[in-house]
Amino acid sequence: MSRSRSQTGKSDHQIDLFAEDIAAETPTIPAAGDTTFAINDLLSSPDRTETLLLHWQQAEWIRALDVGFARLIRELSEEQGERPDPLLLLLAALVSHQVGRGHVCVDLGNLLADAGHTLSLPPEESVQEPLTDSGTSEPDRPKPADVLALVTLPECLIILEGACAVSDGSHTTPLVLNGTRLYLRRFWRYEQRIAAGIRHRLALPSPLADPESGPARTLSLALDTLFRSSEPVDYQKLACALAARNHFAVITGGPGSGKTTTVVNLLAALQAVAGESPERAGRKYRIRLAAPTGKAAARLNESIGGAVSRLPLAELPGNVDLNDIPTRVTTLHRLLGSRPDTRKFRHNRDNPLLVDILVIDEASMVDVDLMASVFDALPANAQLILLGDKDQLASVDAGAVLGELCQRALLAHYTPETARWLAAMAEGEIPESLVDETGQPMDQAVAMLRKSYRFREDSGIRAFAEAVNTNALDNAMLRQIRQAEFDDVILLNSRSKSGDTEDTLDLVCRHAITGSPEAFRNAGQGRQVNGQSLPPPVGYRHYLERLQNHGLNENSPREDWDAMAVQLLEAFSDFQVLCALRKGPWGVEGLNDRIAKQLLAEKLIPRAEGWYEGRPVLITGNDYNLGLMNGDIGIAVNVPWDRTDTGEPRYTLRVAFPDSDTAGGIRWISPSRLQQLETVYAMTVHKSQGSEFNHTCLVLPDRLSPVLTKELVYTGITRARNWFSLIAGDIPVLREAVSQQVSRASGLALALVESTD
Numbered sequence: 001m002s003r004s005r006s007q008t009g010k011s012d013h014q015i016d017l018f019a020e021d022i023a024a025e026t027p028t029i030p031a032a033g034d035t036t037f038a039i040n041d042l043l044s045s046p047d048r049t050e051t052l053l054l055h056w057q058q059a060e061w062i063r064a065l066d067v068g069f070a071r072l073i074r075e076l077s078e079e080q081g082e083r084p085d086p087l088l089l090l091l092a093a094l095v096s097h098q099v100g101r102g103h104v105c106v107d108l109g110n111l112l113a114d115a116g117h118t119l120s121l122p123p124e125e126s127v128q129e130p131l132t133d134s135g136t137s138e139p140d141r142p143k144p145a146d147v148l149a150l151v152t153l154p155e156c157l158i159i160l161e162g163a164c165a166v167s168d169g170s171h172t173t174p175l176v177l178n179g180t181r182l183y184l185r186r187f188w189r190y191e192q193r194i195a196a197g198i199r200h201r202l203a204l205p206s207p208l209a210d211p212e213s214g215p216a217r218t219l220s221l222a223l224d225t226l227f228r229s230s231e232p233v234d235y236q237k238l239a240c241a242l243a244a245r246n247h248f249a250v251i252t253g254g255p256g257s258g259k260t261t262t263v264v265n266l267l268a269a270l271q272a273v274a275g276e277s278p279e280r281a282g283r284k285y286r287i288r289l290a291a292p293t294g295k296a297a298a299r300l301n302e303s304i305g306g307a308v309s310r311l312p313l314a315e316l317p318g319n320v321d322l323n324d325i326p327t328r329v330t331t332l333h334r335l336l337g338s339r340p341d342t343r344k345f346r347h348n349r350d351n352p353l354l355v356d357i358l359v360i361d362e363a364s365m366v367d368v369d370l371m372a373s374v375f376d377a378l379p380a381n382a383q384l385i386l387l388g389d390k391d392q393l394a395s396v397d398a399g400a401v402l403g404e405l406c407q408r409a410l411l412a413h414y415t416p417e418t419a420r421w422l423a424a425m426a427e428g429e430i431p432e433s434l435v436d437e438t439g440q441p442m443d444q445a446v447a448m449l450r451k452s453y454r455f456r457e458d459s460g461i462r463a464f465a466e467a468v469n470t471n472a473l474d475n476a477m478l479r480q481i482r483q484a485e486f487d488d489v490i491l492l493n494s495r496s497k498s499g500d501t502e503d504t505l506d507l508v509c510r511h512a513i514t515g516s517p518e519a520f521r522n523a524g525q526g527r528q529v530n531g532q533s534l535p536p537p538v539g540y541r542h543y544l545e546r547l548q549n550h551g552l553n554e555n556s557p558r559e560d561w562d563a564m565a566v567q568l569l570e571a572f573s574d575f576q577v578l579c580a581l582r583k584g585p586w587g588v589e590g591l592n593d594r595i596a597k598q599l600l601a602e603k604l605i606p607r608a609e610g611w612y613e614g615r616p617v618l619i620t621g622n623d624y625n626l627g628l629m630n631g632d633i634g635i636a637v638n639v640p641w642d643r644t645d646t647g648e649p650r651y652t653l654r655v656a657f658p659d660s661d662t663a664g665g666i667r668w669i670s671p672s673r674l675q676q677l678e679t680v681y682a683m684t685v686h687k688s689q690g691s692e693f694n695h696t697c698l699v700l701p702d703r704l705s706p707v708l709t710k711e712l713v714y715t716g717i718t719r720a721r722n723w724f725s726l727i728a729g730d731i732p733v734l735r736e737a738v739s740q741q742v743s744r745a746s747g748l749a750l751a752l753v754e755s756t757d
C-alpha cells in the first residue's frame with residue numbers, strides 16, 4: 001500500500017508532544033441536556049463526532065487523551081487543507097482508547113464485528129448503574145457499537161487510506177494502517193523494531209548448527225553433564241539446547257517448572273562452549289540478567305544463587321568457573337539506563353550495552369515500548385533469552401509480547417531438521433506431536449517446560465491453576481477445594497444468596513488477620529515440603545505481632561534494627577490479599593480500608609488512616625532519587641534516631657524497604673519523602689506479577705467485569721508458594737471469569753510469519 005499524497009509534516013516526537021499537550025487541556029463538555037442523539041447524524045460532521053466523543057468522555061467511557069488525539073488528527077488534517085472524515089476521528093479516538101487498555105492496535109474487522117466486546121464499551125459498571133446522582137435515568141447515550149453498525153469494513157479502509165493523517169508507515173503520519181490493523185504510529189514502530197530485532201537474530205548463523213562441529217559436541221557434552229534426568233523426554237534439556245543454538249529464544253513454563261534452573265544450566269553450557277572455542281580464545285561471554293521490576297529482580301536474585309552453587313562446574317568442559325555465571329539480577333530500567341523525565345534510555349543504538357547474552361526473566365511483564373528499547377540497546381550479535389509464563393497476565397502497558405511469541409508453544413511446531421538436531425544434542429527422541437513440516441522460524445526458538453518441580457503431583461495449587469488454565473474448572477474441583485481435600489488450597493466462602501456481600505467482606509477481613517489455618521486440611525499442621533515441615537498458614541497478625549514484640553530500644557545498634565526490618569518484611573510476605581479490582585468494596589481501595597479497620601479493632605495497629613507504625617506500603621511509580629522502584633514494598637516502623645531539643649532520643653516513623661543494592665540491607669526512608677504509594681493489605685493481581693507469597697488469598701467480586709479473566713485468576717493462584725485461599729463473591733462469576741480470555745490486538749506474530757515467507 002504505497003500512495004503519494006501529502007504528509008502531516010510533523011515528526012513522531014512532535015506528534016507525541018502535541019498529543020500530550022492536547023490531552024492536558026480540559027475539553028469542553030457539552031451542556032447537560034444536550035443528550036439527544038440521532039444515530040445517523042453522529043458521523044455527519046467532525047463537530048458532531050467530537051460532541052459524541054466528549055459525551056463518552058463525560059461518562060468516563062474514554063479518556064481525555066483519546067478525545068485529544070481525535071482533535072489532533074482533525075487539526076493536522078485541516079492544516080493540510082483536508083476536511084477530516086468524521087469516521088476517521090471516531091476511529092482515532094477508539095485506537096487511542098484501545099492502547100490505553102493494553103492493545104497495540106485495533107483490528108478493524110474485529111471492531112466492526114463486535115464493537116462492544118472489542119472496546120469493552122460501555123464499561124460493565126456503567127451498564128449496572130442505570131441511575132444518575134439525581135435519581136433520574138441516564139440519557140440513552142449512543143454506544144460505539146450503535147455508531148459503528150452504520151459503517152462497513154471497506155468503507156473504513158477507503159476513508160483511512162485516503163486520509164493524510166494515515167499511511168502504511170512509510171510516511172510520518174500519526175496513524176498507521178497495516179492490512180486491517182490501525183495503529184498509533186508510535187506503537188506500530190515499537191512492533192516493527194521488535195519484529196526486526198527478532199528476525200535479525202533468527203537469521204544469524206549459529207556455530208552449533210552442525211551437530212558434528214566442535215562447538216556442538218562441546219554443547220552436547222555439557223548438556224549431558226548438567227541434565228541427568230531419567231525422564232523419557234527432558235524438556236529442560238531440550239529448552240537449553242534450543243536456546244543455545246539461537247540468538248533469540250524464549251523459554252516458557254508454569255510456576256516451578258525450572259525456568260531458573262534451565263537458564264543457569266544454559267549459561268554454564270554456553271560458557272563451556274565459549275571456553276572451548278578457538279575463535280574466542282577462551283574468552284567467556286559477558287552475560288547480564290534482568291527483570292522488569294525490582295520485585296521480580298529480587299526474586300530471581302534469591303533463587304539464582306542456589307542454582308549456580310549447585311552447578312557441577314568441575315565436570316564441565318571449557319574451564320567454566322563460578323565468576324563466569326552472573327548471580328546479580330538488575331531491573332531492565334537500570335540496565336538500560338533510565339533517565340528522569342524522558343522515556344529514552346542511556347543505552348540505545350548509538351550506545352549499546354556491553355553484553356553478549358542478555359536474559360530477561362518475567363518477560364510477560366515487558367510491554368512493547370520497553371521491549372523495543374531492549375532490542376535498540378542490544379549489540380547486533382548479542383543473544384537475547386526471554387523467560388516467563390505465557391499463561392500469566394500480560395504487561396500493564398500495551399502489548400503481550402511473550403504471550404504472542406508463545407502462541408504455538410504447546411505443540412512446538414519443530415521442523416524435522418530442528419527435531420533431528422535436538423535429538424542429536426539431547427540424545428533422545430522428540431515426540432512426534434511436536435514436529436511439524438511447516439513450522440515457522442520463530443517456532444524453532446521457543447521451548448516450553450512441561451513439568452512442575454515445585455508443586456507435588458497432589459498439590460491443590462497446581463491442580464487448581466491447571467484447571468483454570470485449561471478451562472476445566474468444574475463442580476467436582478470446586479467441591480474438593482471447598483471441602484479441603486487438598487493440603488494447600490481452600491475455598492472459604494461463596495455467596496449463596498443475595499444480600500450477604502457484607503458477610504463475605506467481613507470474612508475477608510477476619511481471614512486477613514489470622515490466615516484461617518483452621519479452615520485448611522488438618523488445620524494446616526504437619527505438612528512437609530522438600531523434607532522440611534511447614535508452619536501453618538498465617539495472616540497479617542503474624543508480622544504485626546513480630547513488630548509489636550521486636551524488643552529493640554534506643555540503645556540497640558542500627559544493624560539490629562536492619563535485621564529486625566528484614567525479618568518483618570519477610571513475615572509480611574508470608575501473606576497477601578490479592579483482588580481483581582481497584583475500586584469499590586471488592587477492590588483494593590475498599591478492602592484496604594476494611595482490613596485496616598479490623599486490624600485497629602484487634603489493636604494490631606494504632607490507627608487505620610494516614611501514617612502509623614506497621615502500615616505496609618506499595619510504591620506505585622519509580623523514584624530514581626530514592627532508589628525505589630514501582631512494586632517495592634516497605635513497612636513503617638518507629639525508630640529512635642531523631643533527637644529532641646534536649647538531645648533525648650525521639651521515636652519517629654521511617655519506612656523500611658529492602659535495599660536492592662545490598663543483600664540483607666535496608667533502606668530507611670522518611671514517609672514525607674515518599675511520593676507515589678498506596679497501603680498494601682490488598683494488592684491487585686496485576687501489581688502482584690513477579691512476586692510470590694507463602695500464603696496468597698485471592699478475593700473475587702460478586703459481579704463480572706472485563707478485568708476478570710482466566711489469566712487474572714491463574715496469575716493470582718500461581719502467586720502462592722505454599723498456601724492458597726480463595727474467597728469468591730459468587731461462584732458463577734468465578735466460573736464465568738475463567739471462561740473469559742485476554743486477547744490483545746497486535747500484529748507481532750503476523751509480522752514475524754509474513755517476513756519469513
Ligand SMILES: Nc1ncnc2c1ncn2[C@@H]1O[C@H](COP(=O)(O)OP(=O)(O)OP(=O)(O)O)[C@@H](O)[C@H]1O
Nearest residue numbers: 236253254255256257258259260261262303453454
Ligand atoms: N530437573 C529438576 N529436577 C529436580 N528438581 C528441579 C528440577 N528443575 C527444577 N527443580 C527444582 O524445582 C524448584 C523450582 O525450580 P526453578 O526455580 O528453576 O523454577 P522456575 O520455573 O524458575 O520457578 P518460578 O515459577 O518461581 O519462576 C527448585 O527448587 C528447583 O531446584
